[in-house]
Amino acid sequence: MNNSTHPVLRSGLLLGLIALLGTALLAGVNELTHERIAEQEKRRILQQLNAILPVASYNNNLLEDVIEITDEASFHHPAPVTVYRARKDDQPVAVLMAVTAPDGYNGAIRLLAGFDHSGSVLGVRVVAHRETPGLGDPIEVEKSDWILSFMNKSLLDPQAEGWAVKRDGGQFDQFTGATISPRAVVKAVHNALVYFDANRQSLFDTSATNPERDNG
Amino acid sequence: MAEQLKNILLDGAWRQNTGLVVLLGLCPLLAVTNTLINGLALGLATMLTLMVSNLSVSALRGLLRPEIRIPAFVLIIASVVTVIELLMHAYFYDLFRALGIFIPLIVTNCAIIGRAEAFASRHGPLPSLMDGFATGLGFCITLVLLGALRELTGQGTLLAGAEMLLGDWGNYLTLTIIPEHPGFLLAMLPPGAFFGLALLIAARNALQADKAGKPAQAVSNLSAENLVGNSHET
Numbered sequence: 001m002n003n004s005t006h007p008v009l010r011s012g013l014l015l016g017l018i019a020l021l022g023t024a025l026l027a028g029v030n031e032l033t034h035e036r037i038a039e040q041e042k043r044r045i046l047q048q049l050n051a052i053l054p055v056a057s058y059n060n061n062l063l064e065d066v067i068e069i070t071d072e073a074s075f076h077h078p079a080p081v082t083v084y085r086a087r088k089d090d091q092p093v094a095v096l097m098a099v100t101a102p103d104g105y106n107g108a109i110r111l112l113a114g115f116d117h118s119g120s121v122l123g124v125r126v127v128a129h130r131e132t133p134g135l136g137d138p139i140e141v142e143k144s145d146w147i148l149s150f151m152n153k154s155l156l157d158p159q160a161e162g163w164a165v166k167r168d169g170g171q172f173d174q175f176t177g178a179t180i181s182p183r184a185v186v187k188a189v190h191n192a193l194v195y196f197d198a199n200r201q202s203l204f205d206t207s208a209t210n211p212e213r214d215n216g
Numbered sequence: 217m218a219e220q221l222k223n224i225l226l227d228g229a230w231r232q233n234t235g236l237v238v239l240l241g242l243c244p245l246l247a248v249t250n251t252l253i254n255g256l257a258l259g260l261a262t263m264l265t266l267m268v269s270n271l272s273v274s275a276l277r278g279l280l281r282p283e284i285r286i287p288a289f290v291l292i293i294a295s296v297v298t299v300i301e302l303l304m305h306a307y308f309y310d311l312f313r314a315l316g317i318f319i320p321l322i323v324t325n326c327a328i329i330g331r332a333e334a335f336a337s338r339h340g341p342l343p344s345l346m347d348g349f350a351t352g353l354g355f356c357i358t359l360v361l362l363g364a365l366r367e368l369t370g371q372g373t374l375l376a377g378a379e380m381l382l383g384d385w386g387n388y389l390t391l392t393i394i395p396e397h398p399g400f401l402l403a404m405l406p407p408g409a410f411f412g413l414a415l416l417i418a419a420r421n422a423l424q425a426d427k428a429g430k431p432a433q434a435v436s437n438l439s440a441e442n443l444v445g446n447s448h449e450t
């Protein structure tokens with residue numbers, strides 16, 4: 001090819017070559033890493049689930065015994081709620097629900113809430129949030145014990161009025177100068193618990209199992 | 217040669233420090249520096265990107281005609297950053313999550329394309345590699361200092377989250393400098409980053425003025441010139 005007559009062609013080809021090399025590099029690295037990345041994602045979800053539900057208490061494959069529910073009226077949020085179902089020897093043990101509290105101070109707070117089959121709370125953890133450091137972030141278990149106060153609560157203990165922060169006449173503490181974040185969490189956990197209580201049977205229904213779901 | 221390399225190192229890390237003098241790449245600089253470890257991690261990732269992109273650009277410099285230079289730089293930098301992102305996702309998962317969107321956004325750090333254009337496309341591979349290292353080092357040091365400053369004033373610790381970079385034993389590295397620190401919200405929020413950066417720039421100017429025996433004013437004029445002279449492309 002002649003340099004001076006086809007400078008545009010030459011430049012175009014060179015640019016194409018660079019793009020090709022870049023793509024090849026990325027494809028290669030992706031091939032090398034994608035398994036490990038999928039594993040890391042799985043490990044993280046399992047870690048979060050097991051922080052609430054002890055490994056010894058179930059023996060099914062938690063990550064594959066999953067359903068998704070979309071019910072905006074119950075959860076006050078349009079996104080589908082992922083429900084992990086724990087069983088021991090095919091007997092229902094507990095569910096872990098990945099719910100979203102839409103009304104945090106800085107947007108949505110993503111939570112994981114575990115309820116045992118009898119309807120009491122096994123535990124709640126914050127998975128992702130953007131609340132203000134120092135004000136709203138004591139909802140994280142790393143920052144304070146507040147989120148542990150949900151343990152062993154149920155729809156009867158406390159009654160519906162009690163499922164609110166103290167400022168609203170409920171049972172749960174708020175933080176100094178920050179009521180919005182804890183209020184959002186309490187509401188979302190309560191909504192999830194109410195849904196669980198009303199749909200306990202169908203939530204454990206195996207016919208709805210959807211093992212192909214990608215947990216990424 | 218050795219003299220030239222030393223000069224490049226000093227330029228990148230101190231005289232033309234990206235964060236403190238040239239003031240490029242401020243978005244990640246301000247956004248991730250709420251802790252020392254976050255700053256260090258993004259600093260290292262940026263340094264690696266700069267070195268690889270400078271090296272590739274320098275190797276290709278004879279072939280790149282002016283009209284495709286910029287698109288070629290963009291392709292190279294984007295590929296490098298994506299590779300780093302994939303590797304971090306696979307091997308430093310917690311850190312990857314902590315830095316979030318700022319890893320892919322290294323692409324938009326105009327310091328990188330700035331160095332490719334202003335330096336690597338005009339110099340051989342070795343000086344270009346050195347320039348990438350030096351510029352990255354300067355950026356990294358700025359991020360670490362700002363991160364340390366904000367972490368210390370904001371929550372009274374240093375090296376919190378070291379386990380994300382180093383594995384479990386990093387937990388023992390976290391230093392609680394001020395026990396029972398009530399938390400200083402301003403330092404943790406974005407305005408704290410601006411104040412912190414301003415303090416660092418002022419400190420650097422004062423140091424520089426001390427050395428030159430001139431008032432600080434003169435130094436800041438000099439940096440303004442550098443800024444104009446150096447970043448016209450980006």
Ligand SMILES: Cc1cc2nc3c(=O)[nH]c(=O)nc-3n(C[C@H](O)[C@H](O)[C@H](O)COP(=O)(O)O)c2cc1C
Pocket residue numbers: 105106130131132133135136137167174176177178179180181182
């Ligand atoms: C910059 C800033 C950030 C805030 N972040 C939060 C937050 O993340 N969570 C929260 O509940 N309240 C936050 N607040 C406080 C709320 O605006 C509100 O005043 C408080 O939640 C109400 O609590 P009180 O009714 O107990 O006064 C923030 C306030 C300011 C000024």
